[in-house]
Amino acid sequence: MAGASSDLKLLGAGPSPYVNRVQIALNLKAINYEFLEEKFGSKSELLLKSNPVHKKIPVLIHGDKPICESLIIVQYIDEVWTSGPSILPSDPYDRALHRFWAAYIDDKDLRTAEGEKAKQLAVERIAEGMALLEDALGKCGKGKPFFGGDNVGYLDIAFGSSLGWLRATEKLAGVTLFNEAKTPGLVAWADAFSSHEAVKGVIPETDKLVELAKMFKARAQSQSAN
Amino acid sequence: MVEEVKLFRTWSSPYALRIVWALKLKGIEYETIFEDISNKSPLLLRYNPVHKKVPVLLHRGKSISESLVILEYIEDTWKQAPLLPESPYEIARAHFWAKFSDSKLMPAIWHVFLTQGKQQEEAIPPAIEILKIIEEELKGKKYFGGQTIGLADIAFGWMANLLYVLEEITGLKLMNTQNFPSLSAWINNFSDVPAIKENWPPHEKLVTKFQAIREKYLAAGATK
Numbered sequence: 226m227a228g229a230s231s232d233l234k235l236l237g238a239g240p241s242p243y244v245n246r247v248q249i250a251l252n253l254k255a256i257n258y259e260f261l262e263e264k265f266g267s268k269s270e271l272l273l274k275s276n277p278v279h280k281k282i283p284v285l286i287h288g289d290k291p292i293c294e295s296l297i298i299v300q301y302i303d304e305v306w307t308s309g310p311s312i313l314p315s316d317p318y319d320r321a322l323h324r325f326w327a328a329y330i331d332d333k334d335l336r337t338a339e340g341e342k343a344k345q346l347a348v349e350r351i352a353e354g355m356a357l358l359e360d361a362l363g364k365c366g367k368g369k370p371f372f373g374g375d376n377v378g379y380l381d382i383a384f385g386s387s388l389g390w391l392r393a394t395e396k397l398a399g400v401t402l403f404n405e406a407k408t409p410g411l412v413a414w415a416d417a418f419s420s421h422e423a424v425k426g427v428i429p430e431t432d433k434l435v436e437l438a439k440m441f442k443a444r445a446q447s448q449s450a451n
Numbered sequence: 452m453v454e455e456v457k458l459f460r461t462w463s464s465p466y467a468l469r470i471v472w473a474l475k476l477k478g479i480e481y482e483t484i485f486e487d488i489s490n491k492s493p494l495l496l497r498y499n500p501v502h503k504k505v506p507v508l509l510h511r512g513k514s515i516s517e518s519l520v521i522l523e524y525i526e527d528t529w530k531q532a533p534l535l536p537e538s539p540y541e542i543a544r545a546h547f548w549a550k551f552s553d554s555k556l557m558p559a560i561w562h563v564f565l566t567q568g569k570q571q572e573e574a575i576p577p578a579i580e581i582l583k584i585i586e587e588e589l590k591g592k593k594y595f596g597g598q599t600i601g602l603a604d605i606a607f608g609w610m611a612n613l614l615y616v617l618e619e620i621t622g623l624k625l626m627n628t629q630n631f632p633s634l635s636a637w638i639n640n641f642s643d644v645p646a647i648k649e650n651w652p653p654h655e656k657l658v659t660k661f662q663a664i665r666e667k668y669l670a671a672g673a674t675k
Contacts, residue, residue, distance in 0.1 A: 278551070278584055290540050297546045304539035317527035318513050324520045329501065357501060 233258040234286040236272050238265065240437055242386040243295035244283040245427050249382050250299045252423035254306040296327055299382055310376045319365065320379075323372065326361050327383035329354075335387060336394065348400050352407070358384065359408040366410075370417045377421055385418040386428065393434035456481035457509040459495050461488060463652050463660055465609030466518040467506035472605050473525045475646035477532045519549055522602055534602045548588065548595050549606035556581050556610065563625065564617045564661075565668040575625070582626055582634065589633035593640050600644055604637075611641045616657045620665060 235251070235258050237244030251258055263269055263282050275284045275291035285292045285301065292301050303312040314320050333354050336347065365372040365380060372380035395402050405412050418424055429437075458474070458481050460467030474481050486495055486505050498514035499507045508515045508524065515524045526534050535542050559578040566574055585607075589595065595603035618624055628635040641647060 287540075292540070292543045294547055294550060297543050297550070300546070301539050301543045304542065317524050318511075318515070320527055321515045321520050321524040324523060325515070325517055328517055328520065 232288055234261055235259070236261050236263055236269070236275065236284040236286070237282045238263050240389075240429050240434060241282060242390060242428075245389070246295040246382050246386040247283045247285060247298045247302070248427045249377070249386065249423050250302045250312060252427065253312060253377060254302060254309045256302070256306060295386075296331075296379075296383060299379060303379075312373070312377075312382065313379045314373065322361070322365050323378060323380040323383075326358065326365075326372075326380050329357075330384050330387070335391060344398055344400070348398075348402070351402055352404075355402065355404070355408050355411060359411050362410045362414055366414075370414065372414075377418065377423060381414075381418055385415075385424065388415055388419060389428040389431060389434050392431040393438055396431060396435050397438055454511060455509070457484055458482070459484045459486055459492075459498065459507040459509070460505045461486055463657060464505050465613060466504075468650065468652075469518045469605050469608060470506045470508060470521050470525070471650050472608060472646055473522055473534060475650060476534070476600070476644075477525065477529045479525070479529055519553070519606065522549075522605060526602070534596075534600075534605065536596060536601065545596060545601055545603045548603035551585075552603075552606040552610070556585065556607070560610075560614070560617065560625075563623065564621060565665060566672070567669055571621075571623075575623070578625060582631060586631045586634045589637050592633070592637075594637065600641065604641055608641060608647065611638045611647075612651055612654075613657070613661075614638075616654065616661055619658060620662050 233251075233256065235244070235247055237247065237260065239245075239262070248260075261269075261271065263272055268280055271286075272282065272284060273280055275286055276282075276293045279293060281293070283293075283295055283298060285298045287301075287305070292298050299312060314323060333351075334347075335351055335354070361380075362372055365378075366374055369375050371377050372384070377385075391402055394400070403412050403415055419428070456474070456479060458467070458470055460470070460483060462485065484492075484494070486492060488505075491503060495505070495507060496503055498509060499505075499516040502516060504516070506516075506518055506521060508521045510524075510528070515521050522534065535545055559574070559581045562574040563571060563578050594600050595607065614625070626634060642651075
């Protein structure tokens with residue numbers, strides 16, 4: 226049963242990987258919804274009302290019910306719209322693997338830092354995470370293109386949503402995070418994920434994110450200089 | 452066929468206690484393997500190579516780590532005494548509050564507990580604000596899940612006992628029955644559930660342990 230456009234609203238902003246997760250899930254299920262863009266630097270009345278605890282995007286409003294926290298929303302979508310491919314696997318252990326690695330990704334700091342030494346340490350830390358995820362891709366995907374196997378699944382969405390910013394980081398910091406030699410599976414996966422129908426057009430272009438990052442940095446610097 | 456379930460834990464880890472409660476509530480038999488965190492067993496390191504922490508659940512030869520992930524696995528595997536509600540919306544709410552416990556309440560309480568003087572004074576109002584949010588959520592409810600204990604209750608369970616332990620150690624009272632009637636009632640209701648009551652670590656032992664943790668943190672902070 227597809228939701229009517231007016232029945233489903235997503236409060237978000239294009240560059241947010243957390244918002245992108247929800248958009249990808251909605252696309253996978255071919256669900257129509259209204260996207261309400263939050264302006265950067267301000268929070269709308271509707272956002273404050275729907276997510277009073279955290280005041281953060283994304284928020285999915287289904288009828289009159291708000292659902293918050295990106296991965297919680299993804300699971301909600303999976304459970305409500307049961308026609309079409311499942312996002313979470315059905316086997317309890319596979320589900321646990323997807324959840325474990327999604328939590329790992331959310332906890333892992335995927336940002337680089339300023340200064341050569343700090344940057345090097347950050348890149349090493351990210352590389353360590355990538356090596357583990359390469360291994361996880363083998364265990365979860367079992368030789369298929371996605372963590373979800375043949376289809377884009379929960380962990381694909383959790384990790385894949387950060388591809389835009391990871392690529393922007395590569396450009397900004399002049400580092401390579403997706404290494405063909407060290408993590409060939411992830412390199413192939415990143416391509417397959419980015420070109421998937423449900424993902425195309427959701428994650429902003431890398432150059433746009435690079436520009437945004439520069440803008441945030443300039444803004445932060447001018448604020449701290451005052 | 453009895454399927455072997457093993458739980459790696461310590462006697463005091465609040466994360467591991469969540470798993471004990473869930474297994475007891477569902478009546479699942481399991482074997483406990485106690486770990487000494489200062490000397491982790493090769494098995495623990497093998498079954499949780501990423502985080503090297505307790506709890507770890509072993510079932511059907513596979514290991515599952517991270518307490519909230521383990522709770523979901525238990526719920527997915529054993530259908531009796533469900534810990535999650537039926538409707539996707541209510542499930543989302545349970546997940547929301549379980550996450551809130553770990554992402555918001557725990558850090559705020561630790562911040563009060565592991566500081567002193569001015570730093571501690573400043574840590575108190577944000578912690579109380581978070582307790583107020585929980586108080587609001589519990590209004591009119593016996594448990595987070597409504598009439599029956601569920602995943603969110605288990606996630607918050609550490610609060611039902613440790614809050615008093617930490618208050619005793621610091622001499623600080625963050626909440627009382629007057630200002631937090633729903634939260635106080637929840638603590639009583641939760642603590643009274645037999646599976647919970649019968650599996651709480653001894654109070655004095657907890658006080659000693661957390662007193663030592665606080666002293667260690669304060670000493671480390673003083674050298675910065």
